Amino acid sequence: MQKPHFSGILKIISLIGIIFLSNTAVSQNKYSISGYVRESESRELLPGVNIYIPAIKGGTITNNYGFYSLTLPQGDYEVRFSFVGFDPVTLQLSHYKDTIINIDLKSITLQGVTISAEKSERITETSEISVISLPIQQIRQVPVLLGEKDVFKTIQLMPGVQKGSEGNGSLYVRGGGPDQNLIILDDAPVYNAFHLFGFFSIFNGDAIKSVELVKGGFPARFGGRLSSVVEMTMKDGNRSKFSGEAGIGLISSRLVLEGPFSKDKSSWIISGRRTYIDVLAKPFMSKEEKAGYYFYDLNAKVNYEFGSRDRVFLSGYFGRDKFSVITDYDTKEEGGLYWQNGTGTLRWNHIYNPRVFSNTSLIYSHYSINFYDQESYNDESYSLRYTSGIRDLTLKNDVEINFSPFYNLRTGLHLINHLFTPSAVVEKENTDVLYDSNESEYNSLEGGLYVENQFSIGQRIKANAGLRFSNFLADEKHYSAFEPRISANLIITQGLSLKAGYAQMNQYIHLLSSTGLSLPTDLWVPSTDRIEPQNSSQISLGIAKDFAKTDLQITIEGYFKESNNIIGYKPGASFLIIDDPSNSQEFTWEDNVTPGKSNSYGIETLIHKKSGRLNGWIGYTLSWTKLQFDEINFGKEFWARYDRRHDISIVGIYRISNGVNFSATWVYGTGNAITLPVGEFPGIEHNPLTDALVNSGQPFPYNYFPSVNDYGEMNTFRMKPYHRLDFAFQFIKTREKYQRTWEIGAYNTYSRKNPFFYYIDYDYVNNQSVSKLKQVSIFPIIPSITYSIKF
Amino acid sequence: MKFSAYIILTLFIMAFAGCESMITDVEIETPKPKIVVIGFVSPDSPYNSLKIYESRPLYSPLPSGSEDFPVITNATVIIYSDNDSAIMNYNQQYNDYRISQDAMPIIKGRTYNLKVTTPKGYYATSSCTVPNNEPPVLEIVGIDTISKEEGWDPSVWVYQLRARAQFKDWEGEGHFYRVAAGQMNWIDGEQPYQYSYDIGLSRGSSLSSDKNNDGNTYAITTNDFMAQTGESIRLYFTISITDSHYYNYHKTLMNFEGDNPFAEPTTIYSNIEGGLGVFSSYIQDDIIYDIR
Structure with a gap:
């Protein structure tokens, strides 16, 4: 891990200072245009809108909050605002003072399908x-x-x-x-x-x-x-009128409502989704035995504009999954598992002046998994409760300064307080506490300070060069690192460019997971004095091509990534402690993990058409991923489980007619690399106790003969390749006050039996037991139908 | 096309695809069997022995009527060091290949090589170096009475006991240890049974490596064991200093989780070139502790 150098921090501070000073010197004959870009009907702020000034062959894009700022020498300019799916807007600007221009872009949709003739942002x-x-x-x-x-x-x-x-x-x-x-x-x-x-x-x-x-x-x-x-941004809510959307599907229903508090000044949005398998199954269950599963999620957001310079957003998410079983005989028993996420973000956007935009966020994020078991018989009761989770409190401030169309500066400070609870167990009999492990909490502080310089050199080179200083303090252990980052674009000809990027990253928290499955029981844990932070270096190199007439983008990228201190699980390690949570006091995760290295490299091709009657993409990846851990596979390098030599995705969306859309997806992937047993042999153990008796005069043979597996080389067996075709038809009809959509479709249309996992079973053939490798698939063709309305 | 026509088309595709069993056989070439050699040699054993088997390939018929592993009885086994060489002969009584200390002394710090050949064409080699140190002293720290309850006969008390012990690692990294605790009970005045059972440990590990723990004191606590009035208990503690092959092999054996899909597959450690199993060494001390 890189050691931080104080001189490095001084250099960063000096750089910022020089930039500010140089700005003062050059700003006397330059002015800014700035403002927000919004969707015309809902007044939703639009991130990623392209603002282009042909005279200087440059421009900018709106940030995550829909804000843009450009500083230009005085003069007359044509300014173009464009965004995929929206009518472009072109302005003639007499630029002799700082100007605020808020733009509303009009969405061009016909019966739900974007038919924009305007181009997406040019990737070149x-x-x-x-x-x-x-x-x-x-x-x-x-x-x-x-x-x-x-x-x-x-x-x-x-x-x-x-x-x-x-x-x-x-x-x-x-x-x-x-x-x-x-x-x-x-x-x-x-x-x-x-x-x-x-x-x-x-x-x-x-x-x-x-x-x-x-x-x-x-x-x-x-x-x-x-x-x-x-990075995902929630909608802000419709600022001009009350509107909504509702949908009914096979397993869940959803509802979105949004509207203004005060027209063009503030708005709100609330959305929710819930499954109803538990409700539908309830009548079919006996009174004594009941089981159920549901999940729901809720999103809500409000925003308020305090004058033209300040906006405040408050948004939140809460979701929960719950699985429960209740039996009610002489003894009443209730057990289950639930996991939940909650986030809350309070953001304040402030425009110091047309060139300087800042965002300050106070963020709360929480995840926990809970397992419970309660038994009662007459006056006797027993309960067991197991909890694991992570809670974050974050304060971050980001500032963007636009010096010219050729130079932007971003800088910021992020502070995160993580509170980990890898396992908390409370076991009670009646009112007596049998076991309470509340002390297993780890508090830590993660910090990040960064500077990003986005600049152009001449007309052909654009770059984003930055540095991040990250640090982590936990359990009296302190880690820190400088992380240089750069990405650059060399425009070869109009519509064709060569790109390159380099990034160093550090990760101070780790996820302990059961083999290959993303289960809610996976545990987040911090870096400690024994388990160091993960770090990586990645180089990317690529070619990008825009076909302006057809709005087609092609990118071909190669990458090489080397990661260190990544977490591996020692042979036999299992973190699925809900099997017997009362044993979790024995759980020492640091003993079960081992640090190692990963090397991955590959080539990715993407042909992407974001708009038009026929749109979609074709993606192809050729890649290799190898892992090496001192304590796994006896230190020898091996293929990662998800090493995938070939991966293909073809996505097509086609407007058949006004109101009828067809979409289809076909995917192909090389099979996962797994470790397969190839034989069995006696795992004879030396028994020292037998030896002790032998030494006292009585010869005993070895006495323990379990059968163990010969796995051969690690991850050298490939599961069958994965491929699948999905399709959907959408039927959209616009009525006077609402628009309705029926969607019918199918997942895995040709019912390919794709491997989920393999196991060994024994068949009897001619009175002989024959061991066979069996493949379990979980999804044959799965039809679906949903109905939704928008008003 | 009308809306209804699309629905009919979709239903047709679904009906055509149908529902079949989601469990299917995967054809896989039958792997070849391998030679399995398992042996632990020690300067203290009057005889040192090896077991030699053939592994049972999966995805093929099992030998009818038996799940035993086929023992190879016609192998030529040569054990040799820089100083000596000897042939280990097959012993029908014990179903193993053995040699006495007199014929091939196993000496501390010396490296022993093994060469196994069979008429079927198996060829396996291995080597191990006997630890240079004696095992450290295992100190019995205490016997704790966890509970004392009246038995079915009011004159008989039933005790639940637990033993604690500790040992100190030799200076310098690269030491491996194995500890075990067994129990024998007998009625006072009678001979103890020639049978002991493993009590197991509730704290501490039966296998230890001093990697990152050099010079530490290792504490162990046994599981609870029972005794009653009029009965004597003999506790057998053993402490061995082992080579790395012994430690790695047993560690992976203990970690082996069979078909648990939620555990990482455990490849059993082997230092047998050309086969499976282990050829390793240890030096063991036994401590007998009688409780009356």
């Missing part, structure tokens, strides 16, 4: 590399399991992102594990992003405004994870 003109913005419209049209629109399942269709097991929404980005993704909802980190044991993500697509995935070339403002950032 941004300095970013390995960043994918997903249009929400496409997320809502991609066919998914049971019709539940899912941000994560759509992200899985992007090159460089692998899914875990069948149906699971976990993300494995460029060889990294699901614990290495920073998932942010309105600035708040989300620790367990899944419902129903990973089959559905917790993010309600109706309430999300934008989604961006960063896989490499990380800007310095992001830190704390090695592999990716998934």
Whole structure:
């Protein structure tokens, strides 16, 4: 791990100072244009809108809060505002003073399908590399399991992102594990992003405004994870009128309501979703035995504009999954499992002057898993309660300063207080406490200070160079590191560019997971004096091509990522302690993990068409991921379970006619690398006690003969390749006061039996026992139908 | 196309795909059997022995009527060091290959090599170095009475006991230890049974490595054991200093979780080139502690 140097901090501070001074010197004949870009009907702020000034062949984009700022020499300019799915706006500007221009863009949709003739932001003109913005419209049209629109399942269709097991929404980005993704909802980190044991993500697509995935070339403002950032912004709420959307699906229903508090000044949005399997199954259960499962989630957000310079947003998320079993005979027993996420974000946007924008956020995030068992018989009672969780309190401040169309500065400070509760157990008999492990809490402080310089050199080179200083204090152990970041774009010709990026990342918290499955029982734990932070270095290199006429973008990127101190599980380790939570006092996670290294490299190709009658993408990834741990596989290198040589995703969305859309997805992936037993042999143990008797004169043979597996080499067996075709039809009809949509579709249309897991079983053939390898698949063709209305 | 036509098309596709069993056989080439050699040698054992088997390949028929592992009885086994060489012969009584200390003395600090060949074409080699140190002293720290209850006969008391012991690691890293605790009971005035059972440990590990713990004191506590009035107990404690092969092999055996899908698969450690199993060494001390 890099050691922090005080001189480095001084250099950063000096750099900021020089920049401020130089700005003062040059600002005398320059003026700024700044403002917010909004959607014309709902007045929803639009992040990622392209602002382009042909005269200088440059521009900017709106930030996450829909704000932009450009500083230009005085003169007359044409300014173009464009965003995929919206009518472009072009202004003629006489620029002789600081000007505030708020722009409303009009969405061009016809019967629910974007038919924008305007182009998306040109990828060849941004300095970013390995960043994918997903249009929400496409997320809502991609066919998914049971019709539940899912941000994560759509992200899985992007090159460089692998899914875990069948149906699971976990993300494995460029060889990294699901614990290495920073998932942010309105600035708040989300620790367990899944419902129903990973089959559905917790993010309600109706309430999300934008989604961006960063896989490499990380800007310095992001830190704390090695592999990716998934940044999501919730809608702010309709500022002009009350509106809503409701949907009924096979397993859940959802509702979104939004409207203004005070027109054009403040708005609110609330959305909720709940499953009803438990309600539907209830009549079929006996009075004595009942079991149920449900999940729900709630999103809410309000915002208020205090004058033209200040806006305040308060947003929150809460979701819970609960599985319970009740038996009521002589003894009444109730047991179950529930896990819950909660986040809350209070944000204050302040415009100091047209060039300086700041955001200050106070963030709360909490995740916990609870297991409970209660028994009662007459006056006697017994209860066992197990809890594990993490709670974050974050304060962050980010400042953006626009010096010119060719230079932007971002800087900020993030402070996070993590409170880990890896396991808390309370066992009671009647009122007597048999066991209470409340002391197992770990408090820690994580900090990040960064500077990002976004600049252009001439007309051809654009870059984002930054530095992040991160540190972590826990259990009287202090870790810190400097993390240099750079991404650059060399424009070869108009519409064709060469991109490169380099990023060092540190991750101070770890996820202990059971094998290959993203279960809610996975535990978050901090770095300690024994378990050091994970760190990685990644280089990306790519070519980007825009086809302006067809609004087609092609990127080809190669990457090489090396990670150290990643967490591996020692042979035999299991963290599924809910099997017997009362034993959790014996649980010493540090003894069960071992640090190691990972090397991943590959090539990703993405052909993306974000708008038009036929839109969608083709993604192909060729990749390799190898792991090495001193205490796993006897120190020898091995393929990661999710090492996937080939991964293909084809997504097509087609408007058949006004009001009828068709979408289809086909995916293919090389089978997972697993360790398969190839034989059995006697695991004879030396028994010292028998030896002790032998030594006293009596010869005894070895006396213990368990059968153990010969696994051969680690992860050298490949499961069968995965492939699947999904499709959906959407039928949209616009009535006078509302628009209704029927969606019918199918997941795994040709019912491919994709492997979920393998096991060994014995068949009897000709009076002989024959061991066979069996494959379990979980989803044949799954039809779906949903109905939704928008008003 | 009308809305209804799309629904009919979808239903048709679904009906066509149908529902079949979601468990299917995976065809896989039958692996070849391997030679398995398992042996633990010690300067203190009057005889040192090896067991030699053939592993049972999966995805193939099991030998009918028996789940035993086939013992290889016709192997040629040569044990040799820089100073000596000897053949270990098959012993039908014990179903193993053995050699006495007189024929092949096992000496502290010396490296022993093993070469196994069979008529079927198996060829396996291995080597191990006997630890240089004696085992450290295992000190019995105390016998705790956890409970004392009246038995079915009012004159008989039933005791629940627990023993504590400790030992100190030798200076310098690279030491491996194994401890065990057994119990024998007998009625006063009679001979103890030639049978002991493993009490097991409630605290501390039966296998220890001093990696990152050099020079530490290791404490162990046994599980609870029972005794009653008129009965004597003999506790057997053993402490062994072992080579790394002994430690790694037993550690992976203890971690082996069978088919637990929620545990990492445990590859059993082997230092047998050309096969499976272990050839390793240890030096053991026994401590007898009688409780009356």
